[in-house]
Structures are given as structure tokens and as C-alpha cells.
Amino acid sequence: MADCALIVVSYRNTVGLERLLATVPGAAGPLSWHVVVVNNAPEDDLGPLVSGVPEAEVVEAGDNLGYAGGINLGLAAAPTSRWTVFLNPDVMLTAGSLASMARAAGETTAVVPVIEDDHGDLQLSLRREPTLLRALGDTFLGNRWPARPAWLGETILSAAAYERTGEVDWATGAVIMVPTSAVAAVGPWDADRFFLYSEETDYCRRLRANGYPLQVLPEVRVMHEGAGSGTSDALHALQEVNRVRYFRKWHGASETAAFWGVVVLNNVLRSHRRRSRASLQALLTRRIRAALPGGSR
Known part of the structure; x- marks a missing residue:
């Protein structure tokens, strides 16, 4: 049994994927790990890219299944593990980050790191559960008034919230570590509804409903380039x-x-x-x- 099973869904982002794989050994430290890369772009040949990484394998989706669909395919191929880590291919992990997350997660908690962009600036990755009032607040206030009440905004804008350990409703899905027991309890990601976007909102809600809170770890920071598979x-x-x-x-x-x-x-x-x-x-x-x-x- 591996300590960590890492699920990465790649869509036209071979450059980012190669950088990510190079950071995994240092991030894992003493933990054993195995990476399942789901190739959602049939035109990409990922075999040569992972050939030098014995702990990695490629699963061909045969089509673009979307992020949730790709994750479910990766989970079906993943080895038995204590923790499951969902990763975007445009992430670069930092030394010891996976080991620190595993210590904090244990068997009962899902965890996320603080995310910075490729310039070292904070990404606003922490979120509150969507509500009508929060949607209204975001509509009229946008990113203004970072200290506004929690019921008036979905995105957590206050920089101070990213400096302290605490529970959050959900976080952007660039890096999420989950006890594998939670993966079994929650079940597959909702690929029928969510091809891309909101799938992590839904998954984190289901984690909480099954007794697995989501905790942010300010001492763990990773770099996320963002839009690695494009935007439009x-x-x-x-x-x-x-x-x-x-x-x-x-x-x-x-x-x-x-x-x-x-x-x-x-x-x-x-x-x-x-x-x-x-x-x-x-x-x-x-x-x-x-x-x-x-x-x-």
C-alpha cells in the first residue's frame, strides 16, 4: 500500500505536468507515492514524459472526460493508499508539502495548502458555501471590501484568513489531500453534472456531510500557474x-x-x-x- 495516491488529470499541459512530476519526490519526503496521470487529450503522448518516473503511470481516457470524469477514471486505477491527493497538472509542490499535509490530515480531515501564483503572490483559493446573499454580495461588491461579513461573499478575500489554520467550506481544486477512507465514503465525483467547474464545490460539500472537514494549512504553500489547459x-x-x-x-x-x-x-x-x-x-x-x-x- 502506498502512502499517497496522486491523481492528476492532464489536458494539453505536458509542460506543466513535467514540472509537477519533478517536484513530487521532494514534496513527499519519506512517504511512498504513486501517480496516476489521466490523459484527457488523446493527441498528447505522455508515455515518454513519465517513462523516467517509475512511480507514475498514464491512463488514457480516449476522449476529454472533463475534470471530474478524469478523476473518477484515475481513482479506478489508483493503488490502495492511506491518502489520495487530487492535483492540477499546472501545480508545483514545495519540499515536504505532501508530508506536512499527510500529518495534518490523519484519517479524519481533508486538507489544502495556501496557493501562490508563479510570481509568489497569494491566490484567493478559499471559499464559503454558495448562498443567495453571498452571490448578491459578490455581484455588487466584486473584490472590494475584503473585510466584509462572511454572509456577503463567497471568496475569502482577507489575507489574514490565509495565515491561520482553520476549516473552510471549500477551496479551488488545485491541490486537495483526502484520507482514502473518505474517498470511499463520499463516492465518485459528480461527472454527470460537472464537466468542469463546481465539481470541487460539490465534492467538498459531500466531504463535510460525511464527517470529513476541510482544513487550510498556512504553513504549506504551493505554486499554481493557473489556466494551464487554457481559458476562453x-x-x-x-x-x-x-x-x-x-x-x-x-x-x-x-x-x-x-x-x-x-x-x-x-x-x-x-x-x-x-x-x-x-x-x-x-x-x-x-x-x-x-x-x-x-x-x-
């Missing part, structure tokens, strides 16, 4: 659509309708941006939603 107006639109899909999964019809209205308003107020106009079209038109990445599924 269509991906931003999918992100907005999946916010509503997530809310609809866990709330009633009337509350979801109100939440949808706030998301629409958010994009109306920012319609000078092309990506917000693309989001509005997707939020308002079923045909355009179906044309988004993963929509045919």
Missing part, C-alpha cells in the same frame, strides 16, 4: 452555468430561480466584458449551453 469565453460561461447547476443540486426550485437571477444580474452588470456576454447567452439559452465544453454529454 466559453469556459467562463461554463463556470457561470455550473454555479447554477451546483445550486440547483442542493436547493429547491424557487431558491434556485432566485440564485440564477443573481448570476444573470452579475453578468449584466459586467456586460462590457466579452466573457460576461458569453455567460449571459449560455444562462439564457439552452442551445448555447449545450454547445459549451462537455455540453454534448
